[in-house]
Amino acid sequence: xxxPKLPKYTLRILLGLLATFFLLANAAHYINxxxxxxxxxxxxxxxxxxxxxNTVDPRIVIVDLxxxxxxxxxxxxxxxxxxxxxxxxxxxRYQIGALGFDILFAEPDVSSGLDKLQALEQGxxxxxxEFKAQLSKIAPGLDNDTLFAKALxxxxxxxxxxxxxxxxxxxxFKAAGVLPEAILPGDAYAEHPFSVMTGYxxxxxxxQLQAHAAAGGHFNAEPDVDGVIRRAPLLxxxxxxxxxxxxxxxxxxxxxxxxxxxxxxxxxxxxLRIARTEIxxxxxxxxxxxxxxxxxxxxxxxxxxVLNGRLPVEALQGKIVLVGTTAAGLFDLRATPVGTVYxxxxxxxxxxxxxxxxxxxxxxxxxxxxxVLILLxxxxxxSLLLPRLDPLTGSLVVILSMVLMVALNLYAWGQNIVLPLxxxxxxxxxxxxxxxxxxxxxxxxxxxxxxxxxxQYIPPELVDEMxxxxxxxxxxxxxxxxxxxxxxxxxxxxxxEGLDPKALSQLMNExxxxxxxxxxxxxxxxxxxxxxxxMAFWGAPLHDKDHVDNALAAAMEMLFLLRKLGPEFRARxxxxxKIGVGLNTGPMSVGNMGSEFRRAYTVMGDAVxxxxxxxxxxxxxxxxxxxxxxxxxQATNMLFRQxxxxxxxxxxxxxxxxxxxxxxxxxxxxxxxxxARFHEVLSHYLARxxxxxxxxxxxxxxxxxxxxLFALYRERIEYFMANPPEPMWDGVFTHxxx
Numbered sequence: 080x081x082x083p084k085l086p087k088y089t090l091r092i093l094l095g096l097l098a099t100f101f102l103l104a105n106a107a108h109y110i111n112x113x114x115x116x117x118x119x120x121x122x123x124x125x126x127x128x129x130x131x132x133n134t135v136d137p138r139i140v141i142v143d144l145x146x147x148x149x150x151x152x153x154x155x156x157x158x159x160x161x162x163x164x165x166x167x168x169x170x171x172r173y174q175i176g177a178l179g180f181d182i183l184f185a186e187p188d189v190s191s192g193l194d195k196l197q198a199l200e201q202g203x204x205x206x207x208x209e210f211k212a213q214l215s216k217i218a219p220g221l222d223n224d225t226l227f228a229k230a231l232x233x234x235x236x237x238x239x240x241x242x243x244x245x246x247x248x249x250x251x252f253k254a255a256g257v258l259p260e261a262i263l264p265g266d267a268y269a270e271h272p273f274s275v276m277t278g279y280x281x282x283x284x285x286x287q288l289q290a291h292a293a294a295g296g297h298f299n300a301e302p303d304v305d306g307v308i309r310r311a312p313l314l315x316x317x318x319x320x321x322x323x324x325x326x327x328x329x330x331x332x333x334x335x336x337x338x339x340x341x342x343x344x345x346x347x348x349x350x351l352r353i354a355r356t357e358i359x360x361x362x363x364x365x366x367x368x369x370x371x372x373x374x375x376x377x378x379x380x381x382x383x384x385v386l387n388g389r390l391p392v393e394a395l396q397g398k399i400v401l402v403g404t405t406a407a408g409l410f411d412l413r414a415t416p417v418g419t420v421y422x423x424x425x426x427x428x429x430x431x432x433x434x435x436x437x438x439x440x441x442x443x444x445x446x447x448x449x450x451v452l453i454l455l456x457x458x459x460x461x462s463l464l465l466p467r468l469d470p471l472t473g474s475l476v477v478i479l480s481m482v483l484m485v486a487l488n489l490y491a492w493g494q495n496i497v498l499p500l501x502x503x504x505x506x507x508x509x510x511x512x513x514x515x516x517x518x519x520x521x522x523x524x525x526x527x528x529x530x531x532x533x534x535q536y537i538p539p540e541l542v543d544e545m546x547x548x549x550x551x552x553x554x555x556x557x558x559x560x561x562x563x564x565x566x567x568x569x570x571x572x573x574x575x576e577g578l579d580p581k582a583l584s585q586l587m588n589e590x591x592x593x594x595x596x597x598x599x600x601x602x603x604x605x606x607x608x609x610x611x612x613x614m615a616f617w618g619a620p621l622h623d624k625d626h627v628d629n630a631l632a633a634a635m636e637m638l639f640l641l642r643k644l645g646p647e648f649r650a651r652x653x654x655x656x657k658i659g660v661g662l663n664t665g666p667m668s669v670g671n672m673g674s675e676f677r678r679a680y681t682v683m684g685d686a687v688x689x690x691x692x693x694x695x696x697x698x699x700x701x702x703x704x705x706x707x708x709x710x711x712x713q714a715t716n717m718l719f720r721q722x723x724x725x726x727x728x729x730x731x732x733x734x735x736x737x738x739x740x741x742x743x744x745x746x747x748x749x750x751x752x753x754x755a756r757f758h759e760v761l762s763h764y765l766a767r768x769x770x771x772x773x774x775x776x777x778x779x780x781x782x783x784x785x786x787x788l789f790a791l792y793r794e795r796i797e798y799f800m801a802n803p804p805e806p807m808w809d810g811v812f813t814h815x816x817x
Contacts, residue, residue, distance in 0.1 A: 095458065177399050181402065181424040185283060273348045311324060311326070369429055370415065598615045615633075661697065664710040664713060689727065705736050
């Protein structure tokens with residue numbers, strides 16, 4: 080099959096590359112396309128469901144505060160005496176290995192009525208010795224919190240804590256209960272802090288209970304933007320210190336409570352190690368939850384059956400037990416990739432199992448580089464190839480590309496590496512769709528080309544204004560006071576000799592586009608491009624009373640945008656560009672001028688020529704922008720530095736030239752002082768007071784030794800000190816070249 084010539088499909092190629100650019104910008108976080116993020120989350124969930132083992136892990140058992148338990152034992156919360164009996168039964172009868180509570184005990188238990196009896200002892204019955212004696216005997220059995228604390232003592236039990244990530248407002252509740260001992264002291268990381276989620280408020284357990292537990296850990300698992308829980312933080316910072324997750328605390332307890340060791344080669348932590356297990360972590364020390372399957376991937380037993388000894392001993396013997404709830408009224412049901420109503424306690428079970436097996440999938444540090452590379456390869460290849468193929472062949476190429484993309488991703492998934500999938504697939508579909516609907520764009524191409532060509536020279540807002548009042552626009556020549564701008568790239572000949580034609584063309588496009596945007600943004604009209612030079616003017620075709628200020632604003636924004644281009648140009652192996660800008664204001668002839676073969680809307684006159692001369696002089700004085708006297712006089716809120724009085728080539732009358740230093744309300748006092756001191760130099764210079772001028776100039780050069788303007792005046796002053804000027808010398812410098 081013979082392929083047509085490529086240039087025929089330029090627009091289709093550009094559309095494909097444009098789609099590639101947008102997805103690249105999204106991948107690099109320059110823009111945020113929410114749809115892609117949602118699709119990526121959906122693709123992740125799909126991979127989880129397709130590849131999870133769907134087996135039951137017998138090592139971890141969930142003691143469930145289910146509806147059956149609430150019906151038999153009573154509504155929640157249960158008395159701590161029942162919780163104490165539950166702990167005793169689990170360790171004494173069933174000989175479990177470790178116990179974790181996915182429940183908080185932040186409030187004292189007053190269900191026994193002990194507080195009321197004690198109040199009677201201090202009040203109405205204080206004078207009855209028999210009551211006091213009986214109360215002292217029965218009080219220990221009614222102190223449920225003490226009973227529970229004794230049951231926890233010297234046993235491998237982990238209690239929970241919950242953090243809140245919103246900063247508290249003034250006077251707002253900040254804490255309930257106490258925190259467990261921090262796993263990592265903040266002082267150890269004061270010099271090398273790492274990125275981690277910060278909990279500002281917390282709900283912990285009674286100090287009496289936490290003090291008798293072996294450890295404590297948070298049960299936070301923050302959802303993604305769609306409300307689905309896919310990852311969990313293993314560490315959370317509160318104050319200076321760091322607190323471990325419930326799952327991590329239990330895993331350490333099972334391994335003999337070894338210390339937590341962090342691997343922190345640069346800034347962020349890459350992994351956590353407990354005993355011989357090293358857990359790779361992602362951003363903010365989080366891990367992706369390694370779901371084994373849907374709900375009941377771990378054995379569930381009813382809490383009431385445990386309390387009543389209905390289970391065989393081997394059902395729990397040596398197991399890790401988590402106490403949690405699936406009862407709907409207790410609100411511990413979450414949305415996850417494997418179920419929209421999923422018990423929170425089973426999320427912790429999955430995390431513990433992942434730590435025991437060291438089985439976590441992670442988004443690697445090079446995921447962004449992979450996404451950018453795969454988008455570039457797929458985008459460029461398909462953008463160039465699909466326009467040259469017939470629809471059937473193109474469809475087969477797209478299907479094959481998608482199959483290869485999915486296969487590569489699933490292979491990485493099998494190695495526990497999570498790579499982006501949605502954005503490459505979306506790019507393939509987008510390029511294919513653009514090519515299939517190309518006819519729609521062809522029908523409108525002529526109109527778009529005309530509008531695009533017109534918009535290259537006139538800002539869109541001016542086009543709209545001209546359309547609203549076309550009778551006010553005069554195309555024939557007329558005289559107006561306008562402001563003209565000339566800009567030129569310094570050393571362009573040397574730059575062009577160092578680049579091949581294609582690279583030079585790309586460089587010029589990358590340079591001229593933002594420069595043109597700056598001019599258009601400030602209501603300027605592009606007169607023409609002259610190679611690397613730009614000519615623009617303000618005040619026509621529409622009248623603009625602020626043409627001077629708008630021209631100055633455009634010139635300063637051009638310099639700002641050029642500085643922003645510097646790093647990008649260096650990254651592409653291009654030289655950084657420096658430009659000189661000349662601005663002048665005065666009467667000019669403006670209109671549609673030319674021959675019967677070609678005409679253009681342009682400006683002419685002495686004021687235009689002076690603007691061009693000023694641009695040429697910028698390199699002589701080492702400044703970026705130079706303006707004439709009329710421009711300086713009509714500008715508002717702008718600080719100027721007088722540079723010189725000169726005679727430019729082609730004009731006999733001297734002109735004063737200035738450099739704009741910035742908006743008066745924005746420039747620093749240091750700049751204002753420097754301008755004032757330089758004006759003192761000029762005053763002494765024009766008065767032939769060489770020594771005072773040189774003394775001030777020496778001070779200025781000490782602050783800015785590389786300033787070409789200061790060096791120029793030092794050279795002149797030193798020359799005149801050795802060769803005094805003639806009596807008629809007026810301080811005007813005559814330039815012999817353009």
